[in-house]
Each structure stands twice: as structure tokens, then as C-alpha cells.
Amino acid sequence: MWATVPKLREANMTADLEAPLPAGQEDYAIQCRDVCRSYGKLKVLSNLNLAVPQGHIYGLLGPSGCGKTTLLKCIVGTLKISRGQITVLGKPPAFPGHDVPGRKVGYMPQELALYNEFTISDTLTFFGRIHGLTSKETQARMNFLIDFLDLPQKHSLVRNLSGGQRRRVSLGAALLQNPELLILDEPTVGVDPVLRAKIWQHLVEIVKTGKVSVIITTHYIEEARQANVVGLMRNGCLLAEGPPEAVMKQHSTLERAFLQLCQTSDQISSKRGSSPQGGPLENSQSFESSRDESQPILAVGLAAKDEIPKYTADWKVRARHLLPKWRNIAALMIKTLVRMKRMPFSLCFQFLLPVIQISLICLCVGGDPKGIHVAVVNNETSPSSFSQSLLSFLDNSSVHQVPLSHKDAFEGIYNGEYWGVIGFGKNFTSYLTKRLLYRQVSRDVVDGGSVHVWLDFTNRQIALMLQKKLHEAEYKHFLVQFEEPIYGSQNTDFTTFVTPGAVLSITFYLAVGLTALSFVLERKEGLLDRCWVAGVSSLETMLAHLFSQLFVISVQIILLLLFILLVFKMPNEGSLVLVIILIVLQGVTGISFGLVISSAIDDEQNANQAALGIFYPNLILSGIIWPVECIPYPLRYLSLALPQTYASEALRCIMYRGWGLSQMMVWRGFIVTLGWNTFFLILATVILKLRT
């Protein structure tokens, strides 16, 4: 059997060239030379050679998992090859100045790769914009495709379509711009036989001009008879390549031919595996043992083995290639806005969430505790006594005084009914007067002329508040006069300290939340790759996300400021413009950080974990809820380097001290924010570029 293979190849090469096959380099739409690609240790493509002649349909057939999709992804350039060379329409994919990826190629990935919130019309309009079609051209193509692919009304939402209908929309998007090269990964799965025949008929029609080439994978082997060339693939190698009639020559169907070739390939492998080096088998089976794996067992006329030249581009073309196209950015931004419009509840939630968060912080964090029950044991009875006068200065809204006997007061505090006991001896007024009049008094006089306070310190904030209120009453009573503070007000509570940092933190984290999943989901659904093949660069994707999320955070920031300044009456002594700029910059930093997560992580769960995982450490270390001065060294250095530490301080300085950019504590916050911003954006673009 084995000895017949070369004969078979020879015979076929000479006799079976029914389809005229090209010979020159430029006559191939796609050429793959010794292409290798692995996923980790799994070698998926090994020394694969394949040539798609210009103006032909190439049917790529093979069992599930043999590497067809991987090969197509390498051809469109979304996967990098580990070794070998690929040219598509004359140049390597993604070569500077080349239109692949771009308008010249129509790619239908195996995943549906459609935006569920889009209508059919939105989908085609979006890809039309990216390809630079006028709205008239898009409309004309849309009408044709809807009719040709038997699609429902163009205003039907993709998420409401059946699986087969979605697949046809996806095919429509690939056909939209009349590309020179169509790369279709299983376009006919789930499509009824009548429409399947229609699609093939259309492909046959468009290649007749000689200007369009198609490479198509399918599981329906027999439908590939309509292709001009078929390639039978197995385990990352091409078993046969040639016109279907030639491949079928010895077998009645393509399926049988394929089965036979698989058996032949298996026998070669097993013989090679069992034959020891230099053994008798090796000598008797010299052809099979030395068979070049990169060559198909059966190759009929497609010996495009000529070397692929090295390509170069001058720096101007390279520079132009790197510059973002506003057309693509606009298309992506419109896409995001349309998606937002289709999810109004989600959008409202995004707008209201920061307001809800800051309102809760202003209402519940940092204020003085109210209505704290304190037992008062006053052994003085005279209404004109100092003890009565001092108690009258105590802030009644915070401290609720309960007059009790000594025994009941201590029973109450031990039972948790009171937060403190305030006690006055029966000679408090006279002893206190003595203390004020005489320099030297006995210990008993000092003791009897003092207010005795026992506190429950299990809640430090309440205990500190009670201490503070008692001191205030004491100061008011005993001549100490606190003048208006230099900065801030005497009634400044902890909320005032927390709010600026909280505003920055909320803006930052909501922006992270908005963007952390954006690429993850789009990558998973194949949308990122699809847009990339349509000609959208990583930088454009990044900028479009940034700009459209800027719209969302702008609304969030306006609402936040309205609430903190007008509803919660936080003071702002400085420039409102500086306040807004700093908050917006923090939002942009959040978006950029979200983009880093999104481009580096493939899976929603991990992306969520990364976003949530840094939330608390960053909040705690940034001096937002507690002063940075409490953080021990060397952790303090880390704290100072974080994006919100200096920024929160700067915002407090602007709002409460009325400082401007000339003060170091203010400009430092801006510089750190801008630095993180730039770093995250560059990092995200680089990661995204490396991964697509």
C-alpha cells in the first residue's frame, strides 16, 4: 500500500488538474509555509504548508480539534505563529500599510461574535463604519444581505434571534464590504440545507470574477465538493490538498477519501513509532519513514513551495500604521453608546450608584454620635452650683444625661445601659473655687473639685466623642475661648475629612468596574478579534473605551459634586475647576486601570477578583478613611505611591484650605494621578497588542 502513495501522487499531479491552478507567487491569496503554532506544550500546527489560489474557494476539512480554527486565526493575524511564514493577499497579516486586517478581508469567526444588544441593522452599520462604507453603500448591502441570507427584519435584536439566524447575521457582517478575501469558519453550521446551498452558490458566484478568494471550514464534508480546492487536515498537518475531484479519484466520496487518508497517516505514524532506528522496517519502508511531514500525503498540483520573500516597510508607512483612525474610534464609541442606550436600567444604575455611595458615606460615616446615654451622679443639690452650670454646657443633642444615684449609675454602665458616668462630689463648687483661688491646695480639695468620669471604651468613637463634649463644656465654663480655626470650622467632623478621599475612591472604583470586564467579555465572545480583523487597532479600542467611559464618569462626577456641595453642604474654599479636573483625572486613572485588568485577564471571575482584591488594600493604604500618618514605615512608602494618597490630600487642600496649583501639596496630587494614568494606559495598550 505504502509504495503506491508516491505513484498515486505522481499520477494525480499530471492527470487531475481539472481546475486551472496558479503557479506564480502573486497568484495565491494565502500562502502558509512551514507554519507551527502551539498552545503551551500542545502542538496544534506542525510545519503546515497550504496555498489558497487567487479566485478560488478553498475548503479546509478535518475532524474537530485538528487545528482548523487555529490556522484561520493565524492567517488573519489574531494568533501569532511560532515558526514559518504566512502571506495574505501578498503580504504578511498586520504588515504596516497592508489592508489585512482591514477592509480587504471578511472574517467570520467560529464564535458568533455579535453584540447581543445590537439590532441586525446596528451590527451591519457598525462594521460598515469601520470599513469606511458610506451610509448609502451600507444600506444597499444591508438590503441585499437581509434578502439573500433570509434574515428577519433589520430592527430585530440579535439577542432575540435563533442560533442559525445569528450565524447568518455573522456571515452577513463578513460579506458586507465585498472583501477580496473571505475567511469563513464553519459558516453553514445550523443553517438549513436550502440556505446552505444558496450560500455555496453565492460563494461560487463571487469567486468567478477571479478577484475574490474564499477559505472556508466546514463539518459537512460533502458540501466542500463545490470548492475549487480542498485541504484535508488532521493533527495539525495537511493530509491532502487539491481539487475535490482529484482527491476523490479513488473513492466515491470526499468522506471516504478522508477516512482512507487518515488510515494511511495512522499507519505511517505507527510504523514509524514501532520501527527502531536503522531496523529492517526502516530499510524496507524508506519512503514512508523519510516522508516530509510538511507535505500532504496527497498533493495534487498545489506545489507552491517557492520561497516567500522578506517584506520591509519604510518608517513613514510604519508611523501611519500606528496612528489611530478617528473613523474607527468614532465607530467604537457609537457602538458603546448604542449598547448603553439599549440597557437603560444598567445606565441609570451606573449614574446613581456614586450618588448613593457618597450619600451613605456623608450620612453614616464620620458624624458625631447622637443621643448617647450617660449617667450623671451629682451630689451637689444647689441649682447655682458649678456642676449644674457645667452640665448645662454639655451638648444635649449628643449626650443624653440621666441623673442617677451612684449605685444605679454603676449598675447601669456595667449592664451596658450607659456609655459613661459623670460624677460630682457634694463640695464640688467650694473645692473648685479653692483650687482657682489658691496656688497650693490639699489632695482632697483637688479630688473633690474635679469632675470624675468613667467611660465604656469598647466603642472608641463614642468614648472620644464624650471626652470631647466634656472638654468643650469645661472650656466654655472655664474661660478658654477657641477662636475660629485657621482652616476648616470648629464643627468639622470626620465626614469632612473622609469625603474628598471617598469621592476620588468612588470615582476610581466605579470606573474600574465599568471597564474591567469590557475586553474580557468581548474577547471571550470573539468580538475583539473580529474588530481587530476588520482593521481596529489596540490603541483605537483603548481610546474608544476611554472616551465613551469618560461620558459616563462625567455624568457621575456632576451628580457627585451636586450632592456633596449642595445637599451635604461640604465646604469648597478653592477652585471648582481644579476640583472637577482632579476628580475626572482620577476617573480616567480608574478607566485605565480597568483596561489593564481587562486586557491582561481572560476570565470574568478572575477580572472581578483582581478589581475587588485591590479595593480594600488601596482604600486603607490611601489615607482615605484614616490619616496616612498612622501607617507604619515602610508601608507608608507604598501608601504614598498609590494613586489616591496624594490626590486625596490635594483635594482636601483645594476644598478646605482654598489652595491652588502653586502649592506643592496640590500639584503633587495632580502629577501622581497623571503619572498613574499614563502608565496604566500604556500598559493596557501594550498588553492588548501583545495578546491580539
Ligand SMILES: Nc1ncnc2c1ncn2[C@@H]1O[C@H](COP(=O)(O)OP(=O)(O)OP(=O)(O)O)[C@@H](O)[C@H]1O
Ligand atoms: N486558547 C487555547 N488554549 C489552549 N488550547 C487551545 C486553545 N484553542 C484551541 N486549543 C486546542 O487546540 C486544538 C485545535 O483547536 P482548533 O479550535 O483549532 O480546532 P478545530 O479544528 O477548529 O476544531 P473544531 O472543528 O471543533 O472547531 C484543540 O486541541 C484545542 O483544544
